[in-house]
Amino acid sequence: MHPGRLTESMKCAEVQALAKAYGQDHVFAFWETLTESEQEKLAKQVSAVDFELIRRLYEEVAKRSGPPALDPRRLEPSPVIGLPQTQAEKDRCEQARKVGEEALRNGRIGCFLVAGGQGTRLGLSGPKGCFDVGPVRKRSLFQLHAEKIMALRKRYGAALPWVVMTSDATDSATRAFFEEMFFxxxxxxxxxxxxxxxxxxxxxxxxxxxxxxxxxxxxxNGHGGSIKAIHDSGCLDWLARHGVDTLSYFQVDNVLVRICDPVFIGHHLMAGAEMSSKVCRKRDWREKVGVIGFVDGKLSVIEYSDLPDDLAQETLPDGTLKWWAGSIAIHMLDVSFLRRLNQGGFKLPYHKAEKAIACIGPDGHPVKLKPGEKNGLKFETFIFDALPMAKASVTVETERALDFAPIKNATGEDSPASARAMLTALWASWLERAGKTVPRKADGTPDCRIDISPLTSIDGEHLGMLKIGEIKRGGDVVA
Incomplete structure (x- = not known):
């Protein structure tokens, strides 16, 4: 047994003794005032705490001062497979597509969705994946991704096993939602x-x-916790039994993500990579995405909050951003690599975040914080911190309009409205490519609502056969 962790079978006295040994016995200050069920709840929660890990995080992470472990001042550009321009680049892209499609048809690819977040910022009390993102029809984020996977199954004749990561806050509600929707x-x-x-x-x-x-x-424990969760749950073994050796990793709030993109898969496999990343050009230097590059010779991502403004604003001679390659949380991951990251203990480093945390004080009453006051620390891990540990990796540029429309905020950029607008713009381009006339406003945006299920078309195919008639201004197109 880990020296700083209790088992649930330990008696309350042992729970309290270990907490006291680590100077944390204040958590039982109100023990005598609690009901029996409250005592059981607290004892169970405290018994699951890894006290030694918390001690180490406080001593080694919380107290650390100076520059971040990854010093952004040592950031150097790294190779990126850009959007194909020359014939040679287009040929290589086509070669990657064929390799990726073969892997899909052979059942080597699985899907890994990170969905631990809640929809609080969006006015939703449940999991973020339950948020309705459909421009016309009601369709949750979970359903949108599920329909993409279903369409890919039909296209490639493969099972595409799907692992969904939840959190304590979303687990039961997510499972119930999937059951309610008959998966x-x-x-x-x-x-x-x-x-x-x-x-x-x-x-x-x-x-x-x-x-x-x-x-x-x-x-x-952050999206990096997905690496530990998929291992500890036995899901890696389940995937291996299905013949899966490579995972398409994505996050629940990105409505445009091209799950199991064959070109991305192909580049990953052709390079013999263990972990690969998609990037897109940052909107501007302020965009809250990390940037990818070399730090001390190792491929890394510098989180946006760690990148000083003067570096973020640096430009190339043509006026474009020097640090343009924004990390958008779309990866390919080898199953064997995920196993290695868990051998002998979880490998990813923890990061601290100072927060204003609602809590009670020694008197048992809520602590009143001043505006802007931060009273505590949370610790989390980041998936991209696995990149330096990969023996090989490729970075592939993608177009934002095709792959990246996250929902992070209630309004403005990266909101439900902006995500629906990007979905509508993509679907409008598909319809026009299929010979349909889409009415547009003076600013060029579609003057209609469009809602195309991935089960109808996953990348614009088959739309020429749709009998939808004239698309009227302000009308709806549902397919």
């Missing part, structure tokens, strides 16, 4: 769930923060 027709036996771990939040003094008298303040 979107995919078949329950082709979908598996894994749950990322949560870590306690601590105060600036290293002491565990209490959400209430009977519960700790907990938070998910």
């Amino acid at each position: 979107f027709g995919l078949g329950e036996d082709t979908v598996r769930f894994c749950k990322q771990e949560s870590l306690p939040a601590i105060g600036l003094d290293g002491r565990l923060l209490m959400e209430s008298r009977s519960s700790l303040c907990m938070s998910p």
